[in-house]
Amino acid sequence: MTDDKAIREEIEKFQAKRRRIEQSESEDEFKLDDDHESKMRDESTFVPVKERRRQKLQRVLGSLNGGNNNADSIDHAAADAAHAQAAAEEITVGPQANFTLLDQMNEIKKNQNTSDQTSADKMLKEEEQILHNLVETRALMGVAELAKGIEYTEPIRTSWRPPKAILRLPEERHQHIRQLYNIVAEGDDIPPPLIRFEDMKFSSGIIDALNEKKISRPTPIQMQGIPSVLSGRDLIGIAYTGSGKTLVFALPIVMFCLEQEKSMPFVRNEGPYGLIICPSRELARQTHLVISNICEHAHKAGLPLLRSVACVGGTAMKDQLETIKSGVHIIVATPGRLMDMLDKKLVFLDVCRYLCLDEADRMIDLGFEEDVRNIISHFKAQRQTLLFSATMPKKIQNFAKSALVKPITINVGRAGAASLDVNQQIEYCMPEARVMSLLTALQRTPPPVLVFAQRKQDVDAIHEYLLLKGVEAVAIHGGKDQVERFYAVEKFVKGDKDVLVATDVASKGLDFPDIQHVINYDLPEDIENYVHRIGRTGRCGRQGLATTFINKTCDEAILLDLKHLLIEAKQAVPSFLLRLESDKERLLAIGDEPGCSYCNGLGHRITNCPKLESQSTKTANNMKKNDFLAKGNSDW
Known part of the structure; x- marks a missing residue:
């Protein structure tokens, strides 16, 4: 009985509590209805927009606070209302703004410029980080010098x-x-430029060799470059194609070797005193012919006979060793053959004091950088180092400066700029119609004509097609035998053949002075190769023509580079190129260098450089290949 009584008491308490809750809810409902009626009465009168917003904000804050009417809640509500009112008064755009439309437009432009500036700053920081990651940590020095801490x-x-x-x-x-000659020289104690070969104190035999080639006055790169090299300075020479960079390092090495031979003749197995490294076999052979011609004229004038040799792959080593064993003064070589001869102890660089890297950026792009380091390790003393190219990016310039001793950097025009003596014509041509357009383009100028294609298969196809059409043509590419390559170049230079079809192996450094027309069957992978291609014509002050076929399959980044290159050279830009617009074109000239600082392209920045992307892909593929080979060896 006692338990039943306790249960009834609990039930009664619960029911009483429930009645109190229901009564309070009904009172609140009636109160809300009263508020609604008062609000309806207030809405009959005019209330400004700001006041209605303030009242609405107060009602919302009041409901969030749960009806608490303490002083702190009122203060917070008043503060929030004041903040909302201030925010409403700060409206600057639209019909409710406190400014005129002209003021609003100026404010929008100001904000847009600030946004652009912020984007530019972010881009520059990103580019600095990319360049920092690309900078080589190892300098262009020998292993012994790095190990012993030798620093000149x-x-x-x-x-x-x-x-x-x-x-x-x-x-x-x-x-x-x-x-006056658009020469930019950077460095300490720069020698004065000389505008005559006689002021450079060349012998009569060397002057005769220059006169035979109808060279009477030095070019701008020669005016400043030759005195710098003769003074013993390390040099970075950058000039447009066909500007005579070869003579800048060829004439001084002949002078130095003549001085050494007169003071103490070279004996058997001694030498070389000068070493010139070229990226391709054709360029090495051409440079050797230039030096041999100068040495022959100097010997005819009564000076000692200098011995030079070209060490290139694909040819017998016997003839090269005979000249080397008799005591050689100058060696012109490609990295692969030279490394082979150094490893076999057939060549020694104990007395070598002169090192020149022709087309230095090309050698690094081809992967010869480690070979060059190994070659430098064979030097026994300080050397004079020279680097030359027409398109030397800032990355390679900074890398070279870290290894050179107080170098002088000479720029004639912008690095990577096209020669102004070349008339560039761009034609839109579908891929399947390029062969027919090629025959039409060949008729624009008399021979000889040089035709470039990107792939070896295209070179062979074009060569076969021209032969079927009765055109006297020859072809070279990396897949052909070296004897066949030498034969093709020789026949083309002598004029026995009218057309030379080639890959980019013939685009760097080769000198064909009589070429009036260069045809690009397709665009290369980067704008640097395009500049070198068209630079085979318009050399030594002559005028030349370059015809390039493009279509919708071409990479847009290369087309943008081509567009800006044409604008820079003041050439006619086709309408289909003018229609190409880049989202970042207004940011191309921001910073110290216009365009890309990796490949010198004017139509993009380093953040979207196609050459850098290609190099990264090749590096990644090589790493995967090496990793696969290493795993395969471990399995065995």
Whole structure:
């Protein structure tokens, strides 16, 4: 009984509590209805928009606070209302703004410029990070020098000095000459530019060799470059194609070797004193012919006979060793053959003091960088180092400066710029119609004509097609035998053949002075190769023509580079190229360097460089290949 009584008491308490809750809810409902009626009465009168927003905000805050009417809640509500009112008063765009439409437009432009500037700053920081990651941690130095901590602080001293009459002239005169010929020289204690070969103190035999080639005055790169090299300075030479960079390093090495031979003749198995490294066999052979011609004319004038040799792959080593064993002064070589001869102890660089890397950027792009380091490791003392190219990116310039001793950098025009003596014509042509257009283009100028294609298969197909059409043509590419390559170039240079079809193996450094027309059957992978291709014509002050076939299959980044290159060279830009627009075109000239600092392309930045992407892909594929081979060996 006691338990039943306790249960009834609990039930009664629960029911009483429930009645109190229901009564309170009904009272609140009636109260809300009263508020609604008062609000309806208030809405009959006009209330400004700001006041209605403030009242609405207060009602929302009141409902969130659960009806608490303490002082702190009221203060917070008032503060929030004031903040909302201030935000409403800060409206600057639209019909409710406190500014005129003109002021609003100026404000929008200002905000847009600030946004663009912020984007540019972010892009520059990103590019700096990319360049920092690309910078080589290992300098272009030998292993022994790095191990022993050997660091040269002063350049090699030579006996050559500029004429005293030139030295007496003020520095303003030298600067005026540089500005007149568009020469930009950077470095310490730069020698004065010389505008005559006689002022460079060349012998009569060397002058005769130049006159035979109808070279009477030095080009801008030669005016500043030859005195710098003769002074013993390390040099980075950058000039447009066909500007005579070969003579800048060929003439001084002949002078140095003549001086060494007169003071102490070279004996058997001695030498070389000068070493010139080229990226391709054709370029090495051409450079050797230039040096041999100068040495022959010097010998005819009564000077000692200098011995030079070209060490290239694909040819017998016997003839090269005979010249080397008799005592060689100058070696012109490709990296592969030279490394082979050094490893076999057939060549020694104990007395070598002169090193030149022709088309230095091309060698690094082809993967010869490690071979060059190994070659430098065979030097026994300080050397004078020279680097030359027409398209040397800033990355390679900075990398080279870390290894050179107080270098002088000479720029004639922008690095990677096209020669102004070449008339560039761009034609839109479908891939299947390019062969027919090629025959039409060949009729625009008399032979010889040079035709470039990207793939070896295209070179063979074009060569066969031209032969079927009765055109005297030859072809070269990396897949052909070296004897066949030498034969094709020789026949083309002598004029026995009218057309040379080639891959980019013939685009760097080769000198065909009589070529009036270069045809690009397709666009190369990057704009640097395009500049080198069209640079085979319009050389030594002559005018040339370059015809390029493009279509919708071409990479848009290369087309944008081509567009800006044409604009820079003041060439006619086709309408289909003008229609190409880049989202980042207004950011192309931001920073110290316009365009890409990796490949010198003007139509993109380094953040979307096609050449950098291609190099990264090749590196990744090589790493995967090496990893696969390593795993395969471990399995065995």
